[in-house]
Amino acid sequence: MxxxxxxxxxxxxxxxxxxxxxxxxxxxxxxxxxxILHILFVNLMLGSxxxxxxxxxxxxxxxxYDGLAYEIARTITVxxxxxxxxxxxxxxxxxxxxxxxFYTANALTGTAWILLIPMIILTFLLLYAHKYSWxxxxxxxGLHISMIAAAVLLFLMIPLVFLANVNLMLFPEKWLTVKGFxxxxxxxxxxxxxxxxxxxxxxxxxxxxVWYVGRKQFNLAERLPQFEKNALRxxxxxxxxxxxxxxxxxxxxxxxxxxxxxxxxxxxxxxxxGAVIALPALWYMWKxxxxxxxxxGQHLYxxxxxxxxxxxxxxxxxxxxxxxxxxxxRTQMKIKTEAFERASVxxxxxRMKTLGKEHPNVGNMTxxxxxxxxxxxxxxxxxxxxxxxxxxxxxxxxLAAHTDLSPPIKAGASHGETVFVQxxxxxxxxxxxxxxxxxxxxxxxxxxxxxxxxxAKAPGKKRPDYPQMPAFAHVPETDLKAVGxxxxxxxxx
Amino acid sequence: MDLPIFHLDxxxxxxxxxxxxxxxxxxxxxxxxxxxxxxxxxEWWGRRTGDARWDKLAYRxxxxxxxxxxxxxxxxxxxxxxxxxxxNPIAIGSLIRVFYWGWFTExxxxxxxxxxxxxxxxxxxxxxxxxxxxxxxxxxxxxGLAAASWLTMVLIVAILGFMMDTGTWLRDKxxxxxxxxxxxxxxxxxxxxxxxxxxxxxxLFLVVFFTRGDREFRMKAxxxxxxxxxxxxxxxxxxxxxxxxxxxxxxxxxxxxxxxTQHFAExxxxxxxxxxxxxLGGMVLAAWAVIRPQWYPRAMYFVPFIGFLFLLGHFxxxxxxxxxxxxxxxxxxxxxxxxxxxxLLQKEGMLKHLTYISAREITPENQVRxxxxxxxxxxxxxxxxxxxxxxxxxxxxxxxxxxxxxxDVVANxxxxxxxxxxxxxxxxxxxxxRKAIASYxxxxxxxxxxxxxxxxxxVTIPKTEQQPGMAQQR
Numbered sequence: 001m002x003x004x005x006x007x008x009x010x011x012x013x014x015x016x017x018x019x020x021x022x023x024x025x026x027x028x029x030x031x032x033x034x035x036i037l038h039i040l041f042v043n044l045m046l047g048s049x050x051x052x053x054x055x056x057x058x059x060x061x062x063x064x065y066d067g068l069a070y071e072i073a074r075t076i077t078v079x080x081x082x083x084x085x086x087x088x089x090x091x092x093x094x095x096x097x098x099x100x101x102f103y104t105a106n107a108l109t110g111t112a113w114i115l116l117i118p119m120i121i122l123t124f125l126l127l128y129a130h131k132y133s134w135x136x137x138x139x140x141x142g143l144h145i146s147m148i149a150a151a152v153l154l155f156l157m158i159p160l161v162f163l164a165n166v167n168l169m170l171f172p173e174k175w176l177t178v179k180g181f182x183x184x185x186x187x188x189x190x191x192x193x194x195x196x197x198x199x200x201x202x203x204x205x206x207x208x209x210v211w212y213v214g215r216k217q218f219n220l221a222e223r224l225p226q227f228e229k230n231a232l233r234x235x236x237x238x239x240x241x242x243x244x245x246x247x248x249x250x251x252x253x254x255x256x257x258x259x260x261x262x263x264x265x266x267x268x269x270x271x272x273x274g275a276v277i278a279l280p281a282l283w284y285m286w287k288x289x290x291x292x293x294x295x296x297g298q299h300l301y302x303x304x305x306x307x308x309x310x311x312x313x314x315x316x317x318x319x320x321x322x323x324x325x326x327x328x329x330r331t332q333m334k335i336k337t338e339a340f341e342r343a344s345v346x347x348x349x350x351r352m353k354t355l356g357k358e359h360p361n362v363g364n365m366t367x368x369x370x371x372x373x374x375x376x377x378x379x380x381x382x383x384x385x386x387x388x389x390x391x392x393x394x395x396x397x398x399l400a401a402h403t404d405l406s407p408p409i410k411a412g413a414s415h416g417e418t419v420f421v422q423x424x425x426x427x428x429x430x431x432x433x434x435x436x437x438x439x440x441x442x443x444x445x446x447x448x449x450x451x452x453x454x455x456a457k458a459p460g461k462k463r464p465d466y467p468q469m470p471a472f473a474h475v476p477e478t479d480l481k482a483v484g485x486x487x488x489x490x491x492x493x
Numbered sequence: 494m495d496l497p498i499f500h501l502d503x504x505x506x507x508x509x510x511x512x513x514x515x516x517x518x519x520x521x522x523x524x525x526x527x528x529x530x531x532x533x534x535x536e537w538w539g540r541r542t543g544d545a546r547w548d549k550l551a552y553r554x555x556x557x558x559x560x561x562x563x564x565x566x567x568x569x570x571x572x573x574x575x576x577x578x579x580x581n582p583i584a585i586g587s588l589i590r591v592f593y594w595g596w597f598t599e600x601x602x603x604x605x606x607x608x609x610x611x612x613x614x615x616x617x618x619x620x621x622x623x624x625x626x627x628x629x630x631x632x633x634x635x636x637g638l639a640a641a642s643w644l645t646m647v648l649i650v651a652i653l654g655f656m657m658d659t660g661t662w663l664r665d666k667x668x669x670x671x672x673x674x675x676x677x678x679x680x681x682x683x684x685x686x687x688x689x690x691x692x693x694x695x696x697l698f699l700v701v702f703f704t705r706g707d708r709e710f711r712m713k714a715x716x717x718x719x720x721x722x723x724x725x726x727x728x729x730x731x732x733x734x735x736x737x738x739x740x741x742x743x744x745x746x747x748x749x750x751x752x753x754t755q756h757f758a759e760x761x762x763x764x765x766x767x768x769x770x771x772x773l774g775g776m777v778l779a780a781w782a783v784i785r786p787q788w789y790p791r792a793m794y795f796v797p798f799i800g801f802l803f804l805l806g807h808f809x810x811x812x813x814x815x816x817x818x819x820x821x822x823x824x825x826x827x828x829x830x831x832x833x834x835x836x837l838l839q840k841e842g843m844l845k846h847l848t849y850i851s852a853r854e855i856t857p858e859n860q861v862r863x864x865x866x867x868x869x870x871x872x873x874x875x876x877x878x879x880x881x882x883x884x885x886x887x888x889x890x891x892x893x894x895x896x897x898x899x900x901d902v903v904a905n906x907x908x909x910x911x912x913x914x915x916x917x918x919x920x921x922x923x924x925x926x927r928k929a930i931a932s933y934x935x936x937x938x939x940x941x942x943x944x945x946x947x948x949x950x951x952v953t954i955p956k957t958e959q960q961p962g963m964a965q966q967r
Contacts (some may be wrong), residue, residue, distance in 0.1 A: 011954050013495035013848040016586045017831075021593035021668075028598075077563075078611050084567050085607040095589045100495060104584040110579050110948030117513065117572035122563040175497070176959065179951040282605045340837075340846065347837035405806065425886065426909035431729040434902050436892050469911055 009174035010329060013100045014337040020096060025095050028319065030362060034089035036315050040204065042081035043197075046155050048076050049127065049204025053148045060141060064226035071223060073131050073148070075212065080124060081397045087439025098169060098335065101326060105111050105169035105184075112161045112181035119154055126151040138493055142357025163190050170325045171259060192254040198241040199250060205239030206305060214297045230296040237296075241285045244278065250276060262325025267317050274313030283304035416486030423472060430490050456480050496846045497716050497947030498869050499579040503880040506580040511813070513576050517808050521646075522684070522805060523567060523798070524558040527692030529610070529642045529742070531721065532558065533635030535696075540628055546710050552617055553703045554696055556652065559614045563607075574654070581874060582689045584820035585831040591671050591916060595811035599648040601643055609638040630776060643685065646676050650681045656821055679739045682826035683732035687805065693722035694798030701794050712786040715794075717780030722797070726776040731965035733768040764811045771804040785806030835921055842923040843867060849952040855925050867926055869944070875917075877936070878944050885937050898938050904931035 020027060045410040052073045059066030094102050107111050137144040149370040168174065171187065178184050212231045213220060220229050247453065255271060284299040284306070420428075426433035428442070446452050456478070457468040472480065501509055521630050532555045539547025566791035577585035589596065610633050613634050620631040696718045704711040775797050782789045820827045830838065838846065850866055868876075868884070876884045893900050893905075904927045907920040922928060935940075 009959060010954070011848050016583060018587055018590040020544050021590055030565060077615070081563050081567070081611060082604075084571065085600075085603050087571070088603060089597065092593065093598050093602065095574075095578070096593055099582075099586045099590075101576055103496050103586065106501040106575075107947045108579050108581070108951065109641070110499040110946070113948075114509070114572075114575055115580060117568055117575060121565050122570045124568070125560075128560055128564065166675060175953065176952060180949045196748075277818060332688075340834075343841075344831075344834045344837045345838050348833055350840075351836035382742040422909050423912040424909065426913050429902075429905075432902075434905075472912075475912075 009176075011103070011175055012329070012332045013337050014340050015333050016099055017337060024097070027093055029091055031093035031097060032315050032319055034086065034093065038086040038090050039082065040311075041079050041086055043201040043204040044079040045076055045083045046159075046198075047201040047208075047450035048072050049152050049155050050202065051150065051205060051209075052076070053145070053152045056145055056148060064224065067224050068227065068232075070134055071213075072209065073134075075208075076127055077131065082128065084120075098322075098326070101169040101172070101329075102165075104172075105165045108163065108178050108280055109164055109184050110173065111180040112418030113165065116158060116161050119354075120159060121385075123151045123154040123158070126154070156198075160185060160186055160194060163193055163197070169472070170262065170322060172326075172329050188259065189254065189257045192250060192257050196247065196250045196254050199247050202243045202267060203240045203247070204307070206236045206238075206243070207300070207307065209236040210297060210300055211238070211304075214300070230294060234298045237285055237289050239452075241282065241289060241441070244282055244285070247278070248275070258321065259325070262321040262323075264320060264324045267320035267324060270313055270320060271317035274310045274317065277306055277313065278310045281310065288442060370461060375415050414482075414486060415479075416482035416484075417490075419475070420483045420486050423475060424483065424487075428467070428487075436466060437463070440485050441491070445489050446484075446488065449481050449488060452487060453477060453480040456483070494583075494843070494870065495851055496582050497952040498873060499948050500869065500873050500876045500877075500944050500946035502580070502944035502946070503668050503879070505877050505881040505886045506874075507813075507875060508881060510573065510576045510580055511810075513569050513572040513704050515809055516565065516588070518805060518809060519568040519571065519802055520561055522688040523691035523695040525562050525606075525642050525647045525689070526685075527688035528558045528562070528695065530689060531692035531696055533639050534721065535633060535717070536635055537632050540632060541624075546707070547714075549622065550700070550703055550710075551765060551904040554652050555614055555617065556693075557699060559610065563610070563840065564571060567607075579822055581827070581829050582828075583782060584825055586744065587825060588652065588656070588823060591668065592655070594668060595648055595652060595672060599645060602644045606638065606641040606645060607643055607722075610632065622755060646688070647681060650684060651677050652828035654680050656816055664857065674741060675738075679736040681737070683729070686728035686732055687801065688708055688771075688788075689725040690729055691801045691805070693725070693797065694775075695720075695802050699793070699797045710945055715782050715789055715916060716786045719779040719786070719789075719908050721778040722775060723783060726779065730776075737768065751939070764807060767804055771800050774800060803839060816917070818911060818918040824919075828871055828918050830871075830918070830921050832855050836918065838921045839923055841966065842926055843921060844868060844926065849947075849954060851953050852955055855929050859930050859937045860929050864929035864931070864936075865942070867930050868933055869946075870919055871930070878942055884934060888934060898935045900928060900931045900935050903934055904928045907931070 003055050021348065052069045055065045055069035055072065059069055130151065133144060133147075161181070164181060166189075167187055167190050168178060168184045174187060184190075206374055212218060213224075213227075213232055213236070214229065220232075222225065223233070223482075251271075255268075281303050284303050288296055288303075428437070428439060430439045432438050442452070456469075456472040456475070458471055458473065461468045475483075496653045499547055500506060512851055532551050535547060535554070541543070547597075556892070574585065616631065640942045651674070654674045655671050697715065700711060700714050702720065704714055705812055718725070774907035778797055815871075816822070816827075818826055819832075820829065822834060825831050844850060844863070844867070845853070847866075847870055850863070850870075854861055855863050872884065876887070878884065888898060892902070904924075907927045907930070911917050911919040
């Protein structure tokens with residue numbers, strides 16, 4: 001009962017009335033899978049930047065770490081490019097699956113959201129400048145380190161904007177209370193999730209580096225002569241192990257700060273099974289770190305496999321939460337969207353009827369149910385018309401091309417007056433100067449409607465104190481003539 | 494209508510998309526779509542002639558292209574989506590529903606492109622050092638990458654064309670009729686050679702910096718690049734002609750009744766002249782550089798590239814302009830409202846159907862306030878209160894600065910607004926709402942006001958609907 005009440009205080013927008021481009025399960029699969037790929041490279045890019053900074057600072061006292069920092073920095077070029085390009089698919093999918101929720105969150109945090117673009121560009125440029133100036137700035141380490149420090153600082157801010165968005169989109173009942181990005185940031189769950197993400201980045205980067213420096217192609221003896229391979233791999237294992245253990249306190253915090261509305265048994269079980277799978281991964285890491293043997297890294301693929309399962313479980317749990325949290329709201333949106341759609345089609349049909357009277361042969365077409373497809377031209381305004389009986393809605397191209405999208409005007413007006421109000425009334429009134437001269441003045445200049453027709457088709461500029469009139473060559477001549485007649489008659493009165 | 498209104502009052506919302514999109518095109522056309530084909534050709538030429546200076550030049554140009562495309566180029570591409578999602582979310586949201594698989598395919602091509610560009614650039618030096626067989630593979634890789642870069646354009650241009658002319662999609666709502674819209678192929682055959690020529694322009698620009706102290710080689714490089722441009726220029730000219738001929742018929746399908754408005758005719762003739770001058774001028778300059786590179790003036794290393802940027806920028810502006818009053822031809826107006834919904838909104842009013850609004854009825858007390866909210870809902874995609882294209886300056890131009898504006902006169906203007914200013918959509922609300930907006934605009938003549946956009950002021954719904962337990966039964 002309480003849940004229903006919370007829900008009703010939330011704004012209910014209508015959805016975009018176009019069908020989903022594929023079955024929902026397929027879109028969801030694509031969303032979850034492509035998001036995991038995207039976030040993997042985001043993690044590597046962020047984690048590597050942080051480690052580069054730490055090791056380069058350490059390198060000032062222990063020069064071998066400067067070399068290590070450089071090797072890690074070199075990996076960012078590939079990882080950051082893949083992170084960006086892999087982000088396109090989940091962005092596309094979240095756009096179709098959660099259209100209104102996502103755009104609402106975007107708009108409510110709009111300034112920060114759009115600033116992401118220059119922020120990320122700046123970060124990437126800093127990273128390139130940092131990587132390519134390593135030798136040149138060897139004598140200016142402070143400056144060199146400040147470049148990577150600035151990049152890391154930006155990298156640490158960027159996830160907050162994304163997290164504020166994907167968090168806000170889940171809670172429509174908060175939409176009325178949010179005033180800008182910072183208030184969205186303060187909603188529960190944003191910061192616990194942020195630290196969860198940072199730790200994941202370091203853990204994944206640690207494992208990545210265990211693999212990276214251990215490869216045969218990576219000539220450690222030549223590139224980092226002061227390091228011993230097993231010791232270095234153990235060092236990266238220790239990093240991954242440490243932050244993974246920390247996740248066992250941050251993880252529950254993320255879970256407990258989630259608003260309970262989206263929590264379901266299915267979701268909790270999925271998340272917990274992820275945590276359980278993480279335990280053997282930790283055990284294998286521990287074995288690697290404490291191993292006395294020469295072959296550190298023998299369990300790496302096993303650990304990576306287990307962690308992949310953990311990530312799949314966590315991302316699936318995330319998705320289950322999202323579905324559950326938004327289920328009621330989406331149902332209400334659907335009802336509202338369908339009701340609006342019916343009303344829209346009704347009003348349109350009604351308008352088409354009136355229109356049919358003004359444009360008789362088109363009007364008749366809409367009445368003729370027997371014909372599957374009618375093609376022709378409107379005799380009143382010479383616009384091509386196609387009318388398909390099987391269509392639910394009348395032909396929009398015809399409607400949009402006609403006068404009928406003008407707001408309706410008073411009943412009983414003559415044809416000339418109707419066309420006048422819809423085309424000329426914006427600038428001309430009977431006895432008052434609006435933008436152009438009043439009809440009383442026009443009626444003194446012209447004796448018969450043809451002069452007005454000629455002028456309206458290609459107006460010049462006669463009066464220095466008036467703006468030039470736009471051409472009305474698109475209005476059929478018969479209509480212009482009717483307008484001319486009306487103008488003279490109304491202006492002479 | 495259904496989303497919080499993001500609004501940049503000082504800059505104008507369209508301007509935001511404009512800056513990001515134009516920057517993206519300025520990078521994407523010369524440095525990616527045309528750029529890779531250009532660099533691969535240089536690398537191929539270097540291997541053929543056996544002169545290592547070509548390879549060095551190609552590598553340095555590639556470094557520049559690589560750094561710019563993988564930072565500003567890539568992120569402004571994402572930025573177009575971000576900004577469109579803020580400024581006209583219904584338009585981009587609808588496009589994504591129609592073109593999901595088109596974009597998804599494009600994504601696969603993008604991933605291929607990025608993977609190849611990383612391999613291509615990062616292995617350049619090591620593969621070159623490994624001997625001729627490896628060098629040949631590297632060159633082949635370059636041409637493969639060039640094809641992938643071009644494919645991204647093949648896909649995206651379909652969507653750009655669709656926004657201008659939806660073709661038969663309105664009837665059958667099928668992906669392929671949307672994809673193969675009338676403006677598609679002409680636009681693609683214009684953009685492709687222009688991208689190639691621009692890549693040459695960018696190359697010429699960089700040659701100045703990358704051939705310092707070697708005048709003999711510089712002359713050779715200038716000549717080769719000019720030859721590249723010269724080869725593409727007839728195609729650019731033909732593509733431009735085809736495209737220019739298709740635009741009017743596209744617009745006839747779009748605009749209210751077959752008309753070419755003053756504005757459109759002016760813009761169109763300007764762009765036609767511009768295309769003529771730039772492509773022919775580019776051709777003449779290139780011919781000059783091929784025949785007499787030693788007499789080619791230094792300033793002219795920069796002029797072709799800047800000329801092409803100017804052409805492309807103008808071209809995109811016109812393309813955006815002639816799309817008006819629609820965001821998606823005949824389907825969705827630039828205010829984010831579907832053409833189909835007009836009869837309903839005009840009959841029942843926008844207030845009844847807007848998700849975020851402070852009241853559902855207009856009273857003499859709330860008229861100005863609600864008028865402002867309606868202005869934001871119906872007009873703020875193109876107009877601002879105080880910034881670029883601000884509404885007060887529009888009204889001043891029409892009704893005079895010193896004269897007192899009148900609510901009835903302004904409200905009356907909305908009736909025929911789309912007939913006199915054919916780039917504007919018709920008014921989407923009822924009579925009371927017209928008057929409410931007019932009263933707000935007239936109030937602006939004597940009062941200073943600020944926009945209260947969603948990104949800083951949040952959103953509201955009527956008080957009566959905020960109570961828990963009172964569902965919105967409308």
